Amino acid sequence: MLSASEPNPMDALIRKLGSIATFSAEERQAIERLPVNVRMLHPRQDIVRDGSKPSQCCLLLSGWACRYKLLRDGRRQILSFHIPGDIPDLQSLQIPTMDHSVATLTEAKVAFISHESLRGLTECFPGIGEVLTRCVLLDAATFREWMVGMGRRDAFEAIAHLLCELYLKLQAVGLAENYRFSLPFTQTDLGDALGLSYVHVNRVLQEMRGKSLITLRCHILEITGWDELLRIAEFDATYLHLEQRAAG
Amino acid sequence: MLSASEPNPMDALIRKLGSIATFSAEERQAIERLPVNVRMLHPRQDIVRDGSKPSQCCLLLSGWACRYKLLRDGRRQILSFHIPGDIPDLQSLQIPTMDHSVATLTEAKVAFISHESLRGLTECFPGIGEVLTRCVLLDAATFREWMVGMGRRDAFEAIAHLLCELYLKLQAVGLAENYRFSLPFTQTDLGDALGLSYVHVNRVLQEMRGKSLITLRCHILEITGWDELLRIAEFDATYLHLEQRAAG
DNA sequence: CGGCATGTTGAATCTAATCAATCCACGTGG
DNA sequence: CCACGTGGATTGATTAGATTCAACATGCCG
Numbered sequence: 334m335l336s337a338s339e340p341n342p343m344d345a346l347i348r349k350l351g352s353i354a355t356f357s358a359e360e361r362q363a364i365e366r367l368p369v370n371v372r373m374l375h376p377r378q379d380i381v382r383d384g385s386k387p388s389q390c391c392l393l394l395s396g397w398a399c400r401y402k403l404l405r406d407g408r409r410q411i412l413s414f415h416i417p418g419d420i421p422d423l424q425s426l427q428i429p430t431m432d433h434s435v436a437t438l439t440e441a442k443v444a445f446i447s448h449e450s451l452r453g454l455t456e457c458f459p460g461i462g463e464v465l466t467r468c469v470l471l472d473a474a475t476f477r478e479w480m481v482g483m484g485r486r487d488a489f490e491a492i493a494h495l496l497c498e499l500y501l502k503l504q505a506v507g508l509a510e511n512y513r514f515s516l517p518f519t520q521t522d523l524g525d526a527l528g529l530s531y532v533h534v535n536r537v538l539q540e541m542r543g544k545s546l547i548t549l550r551c552h553i554l555e556i557t558g559w560d561e562l563l564r565i566a567e568f569d570a571t572y573l574h575l576e577q578r579a580a581g
Numbered sequence: 582m583l584s585a586s587e588p589n590p591m592d593a594l595i596r597k598l599g600s601i602a603t604f605s606a607e608e609r610q611a612i613e614r615l616p617v618n619v620r621m622l623h624p625r626q627d628i629v630r631d632g633s634k635p636s637q638c639c640l641l642l643s644g645w646a647c648r649y650k651l652l653r654d655g656r657r658q659i660l661s662f663h664i665p666g667d668i669p670d671l672q673s674l675q676i677p678t679m680d681h682s683v684a685t686l687t688e689a690k691v692a693f694i695s696h697e698s699l700r701g702l703t704e705c706f707p708g709i710g711e712v713l714t715r716c717v718l719l720d721a722a723t724f725r726e727w728m729v730g731m732g733r734r735d736a737f738e739a740i741a742h743l744l745c746e747l748y749l750k751l752q753a754v755g756l757a758e759n760y761r762f763s764l765p766f767t768q769t770d771l772g773d774a775l776g777l778s779y780v781h782v783n784r785v786l787q788e789m790r791g792k793s794l795i796t797l798r799c800h801i802l803e804i805t806g807w808d809e810l811l812r813i814a815e816f817d818a819t820y821l822h823l824e825q826r827a828a829g
Numbered sequence: 830c831g832g833c834a835t836g837t838t839g840a841a842t843c844t845a846a847t848c849a850a851t852c853c854a855c856g857t858g859g
Numbered sequence: 860c861c862a863c864g865t866g867g868a869t870t871g872a873t874t875a876g877a878t879t880c881a882a883c884a885t886g887c888c889g
Contacts, residue, residue: 384819402725404815408733412725424718427711432722432820463675466714470672473717474680476724477650477660483731484776485656488877519835528732530878535837567652571632572680736845767867778846783869830889837884844877852869859862 341365342444345394349418352505353471353576354464363458369444374437381435387425389447393417396441397518401525402433411526413475414499418506424469426451438518474572483528488537491527494566496547500556505575512556589613590692593642597666600753601719601824602712611706617692622685629683635673637695641665644689645766649773650681659774661723662747666754672717674699686766722820731776736785739775742814744795748804753823760804
């Protein structure tokens, strides 16, 4: 048995899955025993390329990653941000060809898990298969919310909404508290996620600071006006479908 | 056995599933025998409401439907369009609470199928479960493509892309050919799907007509410049993940 | 120290939204 | 048959939100 002081690399995944479903000690052990291939990756390194047919999935253990698509002239749309515990290309298990790319945003530790062993796991433990299906459906719920942001919210509302979302997602896996978290990527990345130019993102962030809604220094964001930000963003956490639990 | 002249209501579903996967005669029969509750619905009628916890799924048999979210002040974002064979709220099987609404756009025939019987079906036929999972993942792929449209394509490109997508989806289930199809909803709906105002949608459609890329009369769209439209939209059908087949 | 990436700010420009009419097809009722 | 009402499409004028271009500041790293 692993000692508490030497955390299993799968802890990030366990924590993530625990935030959206409950599962047994047996299932937990099976996850911990999955054969993985752990690697450190540089910032802004592609993990999976658009058009490829991966034979493994990537589980993010530390750092940030994103999914994105490029247009020919270089315009980029970031489709999602990913934090430890996420498996950004989980859908490749069911849909062989990637229709987008996955890349790191920061230095990141990634565990590669073969499709084969993931299939073995879900066959032995259908409950885990259901939780993983839940994961990809929750990604889709976030896509839907981002669509509302890009299509029908103005820049201020959209950024406010994204900041609330990121905080709650980080908090759910124990990576944020007290309305503070690390936002270690650039305003260009934020713009590419929201369909805005980096200049405009910058101005809106200034405006939020001016209204004392946030502070942002050295890539540490603090939401100082949480309730107000929720109100402006019309934020409703239903779409995150987080497991309600009594405590911690 | 059903005669050819009296089509089973599930034919729409069979055709849709056949466009994205292959399955056996046995599986096909099981689908045809699903107990359903068929109803005709008026145009612009809600089928499932945001926030509800449905105990059944709705299979669209004829007509058009959409998923959408509303902001408090009435701004609407359409998240997807649905055509016969689609099950817009399929994810409610795994995620109990709806984070958006589903509504008809036209008069529509809808088959309601209880979660219970769907679960029974996927337990007996795991292959069907996989195809259904594939369905919701394909929806997510379309969400991603729409995000690119809203965030990084201009209005002309985005509309061009949507028209190409709708044609191919209709064609895949035999509801369109020769670059012609019925587009029986309003320009306001198109705008709400693309994050544009209806006035602007109108102008762009004019421009497309001016360039002889499309004709649009009485809600019948003909794409007269398919290749050019594909080029402008930078359309790549990979994200539709349609099953490649020799013929028919 | 110099170079580079990121963040900040201003000015000009542009895309698309908004506001406001008007038009047209269609259905209804007198 | 025609007046009327309605929903959708179209067009023009104006405005707003966001982009683009450009410059400069800051901070980090070799």
